[in-house]
Amino acid sequence: MSVTVPSAVETDATGDAAAATPAIGATPPRPRSRRRGAGLVSFVLLPGAVFAVFIGIWYAVSDGVLNDQQRFMLPPPHEVVRVGFLDWSNFTTMMSALRLTCEVTFAGLAISIVIGVTVAVAMSQARWIENSLYPWAVVIQTVPILALTPVLSFFFGFALTSRIIVCVIIAFFPIVSNTLFGLQSVDRGMHELFSLHHTSRLTRLWKLQLPAALPSMFTGFRNAAGLSVIGAIVGEFFFKQGEPGLGTNLSVFTSRLEGERLWATTLTASLLGVAVFVFFGWLARRVVGRWYQPKRG
Amino acid sequence: MTIADTAAGATADATGSGAPALSGAPALHFAGVRKRFRDGTVALTDTDLTIRPGEFVSIVGPSGCGKSTLLRIASGLDEATDGTVDVASKNVGYVFQDATLLPWRNVRDNVRLFAELEHLDSVERGRRVADAISLVGLAGFEEHLPHELSGGMRMRTSLARSLVLDPSIFLFDEPFGALDEITRERLNDELLRMFMLRRFAALFITHSVAEAVFLSTRVVVMSGRPGRVKADLAVPFDYPRSPHLRYSAEFAALCGEVSHHLRSES
Numbered sequence: 001m002s003v004t005v006p007s008a009v010e011t012d013a014t015g016d017a018a019a020a021t022p023a024i025g026a027t028p029p030r031p032r033s034r035r036r037g038a039g040l041v042s043f044v045l046l047p048g049a050v051f052a053v054f055i056g057i058w059y060a061v062s063d064g065v066l067n068d069q070q071r072f073m074l075p076p077p078h079e080v081v082r083v084g085f086l087d088w089s090n091f092t093t094m095m096s097a098l099r100l101t102c103e104v105t106f107a108g109l110a111i112s113i114v115i116g117v118t119v120a121v122a123m124s125q126a127r128w129i130e131n132s133l134y135p136w137a138v139v140i141q142t143v144p145i146l147a148l149t150p151v152l153s154f155f156f157g158f159a160l161t162s163r164i165i166v167c168v169i170i171a172f173f174p175i176v177s178n179t180l181f182g183l184q185s186v187d188r189g190m191h192e193l194f195s196l197h198h199t200s201r202l203t204r205l206w207k208l209q210l211p212a213a214l215p216s217m218f219t220g221f222r223n224a225a226g227l228s229v230i231g232a233i234v235g236e237f238f239f240k241q242g243e244p245g246l247g248t249n250l251s252v253f254t255s256r257l258e259g260e261r262l263w264a265t266t267l268t269a270s271l272l273g274v275a276v277f278v279f280f281g282w283l284a285r286r287v288v289g290r291w292y293q294p295k296r297g
Numbered sequence: 298m299t300i301a302d303t304a305a306g307a308t309a310d311a312t313g314s315g316a317p318a319l320s321g322a323p324a325l326h327f328a329g330v331r332k333r334f335r336d337g338t339v340a341l342t343d344t345d346l347t348i349r350p351g352e353f354v355s356i357v358g359p360s361g362c363g364k365s366t367l368l369r370i371a372s373g374l375d376e377a378t379d380g381t382v383d384v385a386s387k388n389v390g391y392v393f394q395d396a397t398l399l400p401w402r403n404v405r406d407n408v409r410l411f412a413e414l415e416h417l418d419s420v421e422r423g424r425r426v427a428d429a430i431s432l433v434g435l436a437g438f439e440e441h442l443p444h445e446l447s448g449g450m451r452m453r454t455s456l457a458r459s460l461v462l463d464p465s466i467f468l469f470d471e472p473f474g475a476l477d478e479i480t481r482e483r484l485n486d487e488l489l490r491m492f493m494l495r496r497f498a499a500l501f502i503t504h505s506v507a508e509a510v511f512l513s514t515r516v517v518v519m520s521g522r523p524g525r526v527k528a529d530l531a532v533p534f535d536y537p538r539s540p541h542l543r544y545s546a547e548f549a550a551l552c553g554e555v556s557h558h559l560r561s562e563s
Contacts, residue, residue: 189397192374196391197414207413211401291401291442 072259084264094249094261098268101245104160104232105225105276108167112224115168116175117217123176124183124209125201134180141173149238159242163235170231171224178220182213215292218284225276233269246272322385323347324466324498325371330380332366339523340366344380346517346526350465353492353499355509357559358519358527364502365394366524368468371500390464390497392472396451398443398458405430405439408457415462422461429457432491449480460491469501473508485511486540493536506555511543518558528558 055077062076075083085091119137123130145166156162186209194204236247244252246269253262325348332341340363348354356364369375370382372391398407408429412422430436433453443451452472459467473481485508492499492512503509509516510532518528532551534542542548 187397189393189395190399192393193397193410194414195374196372196389197411199414203414207410208399211399214401288401291444293444 072257075259075263080260080263080267083260084267090261090264094246094265094268097244097246097249097265098272100243101229101232101236101247101269101272104163104167104235104245105228105272108164108171108231108235109221109225109228109276111164112168112172112175112228113221116172116220116224117179120176120179120183121205121210123180124205130180134176137173137176140169143169145169145234145238153239157241158239162239163232163245163247166235166238167228167231170234171228174223174227175217175220178216178223179213182216183209185216186212214288215284215294218280218288222277222280222284225280226273229269229273229276322350323383324350324352324385325500326381326383327367327371328381328383330367330370330377330382332363332370332375333378341377341525342523343525348466348498348500350385350498351496352515353501353513354515354517355501355503355513356517356519357503357506357509357555358524359521359559360504361522362519363522363524364519365470368470368500368502371466372468384466386465388462388464388466390459390462390467392452392455392459392467392469394471394474396443396448396455398451398454400443403440403442404435404446404454407443407454408461411458412461425461425463426457429460432460432494433457434487447480448476449484452476452484456488456491460495463495465497467497467499469499471502471504474504481505481508482540482543488512489536489538506552506559507543507548510548510551510555511538516555518555527561528555530555530558 058074058077062071062074066074083090084094119133123133148166148169149162152162152165156165183205190208190212191204194208199207232245233247233250236245237251240248240251246265249265250262250269253259253265325346327344327346330341330344331339333339340361344363344367346354346367356367358364366375368391370377371384372389399410402410405426409422409426412425417425430439433456435450435453435457438446438450443454446454455472473484476484489512499512501509501512513532516530516532517526518530519525520527530551534548
């Protein structure tokens, strides 16, 4: 029997590979480009409208509801901008506080990511580790920070270290839960690919589970980033020794009834939270956006 | 012996001999295999089946008759409750119903996966990956990610991933079930081309009687749950098989016979 084998190229030219080429050719119809057209309305005009309503309510409360003696609680927006941001000495004070809060935030977030991912990986390796640790991860996040302050100050003092620890306590849980969820949600069929080749745990973790978990890990990082700003400010609120951060100033301005600077500091803290949140969204798209499209709606 | 050694041996064999070797020790042998799941369902009972080197055996049967279980037992993903299973080589290819490609790896990196897991050295790996990609007709698509491919191309990638190790036994679990008719027939033609080139022993599960007859040297019909072998029919057509074989009277007659066995009660 003579066996003639048609060449791969010949078959391919008429094959479904060729038929499918237009779909992945020069200009694939990407759902994203359609959304970008509608982006102006959804991402600029709609939030802008909400902002305008928000400022309107602010003025209404400040000028309409509060009398002259009460107005320090909520000064009108233009006063907040004038005193809080446009006064040079106030502004530089705030910027140095912002720098310090950023340091606490990023240190706390970095430590949270290292601890959170490590704990989640350990939990994913054995059910008994998960059962032993997970309840305590939940408990740590629900303990009132107020109750911990005396203990923390006893061991770590009233300065930077304690602030960072508060930040970690507040921020690390979403990293643990999202990373663990990602590691455990890997498709069974994909696991079997690795089982067929008797793959070691480490290889399976490195080549399958961690890459597959990246999208949920980034969700965790992003939520933790927002929380670590809150954590840094709460930490600074309680531990006031050393250079002041935004949280320290919040407490100072509250006690001095300096409403304008209090609200300017509050806005700055929120903007920092938004900035880190947006940054992690961008980073996630850079790292996994090529292959992972989150389902919308 | 490592898989790399076995694979190299198999390649030498394939290029050395002409016609399929139908003699010798079985590539795959099931004797009295029974599978009972933990919930008490009996998926397989008294299943005897032998596949010799160079044979292409298809299994057809109703849903839930334990066809997939048989493959899972042969590959070691599941264990038989009773009976013995002999697999002549450790180098077994397994193509799942879904392409199960890693979505973050492009075509080339997906095809390379098994070679990585079996620790082939990088030069050998690169050569085999390029060979497999061109064999399945995906040359030029190496950089594409799975979500950019059609269903047929994803399945080609999945085939290439197993071909890289040049397995001497190939298990197919309804690999083309989710594809449209035209793509399926084209992939059938190409699968036969690979079968003649590489000379693996194949155990192929399908719901399509025509597909089973077109591909195989033997078609095995299984009964409904609990599954066992009900009929074992030889397919007399020579290889290479032309796509036009599908329209011949003999082909239709054999398909009719298989369908008859599928439908009969005993």
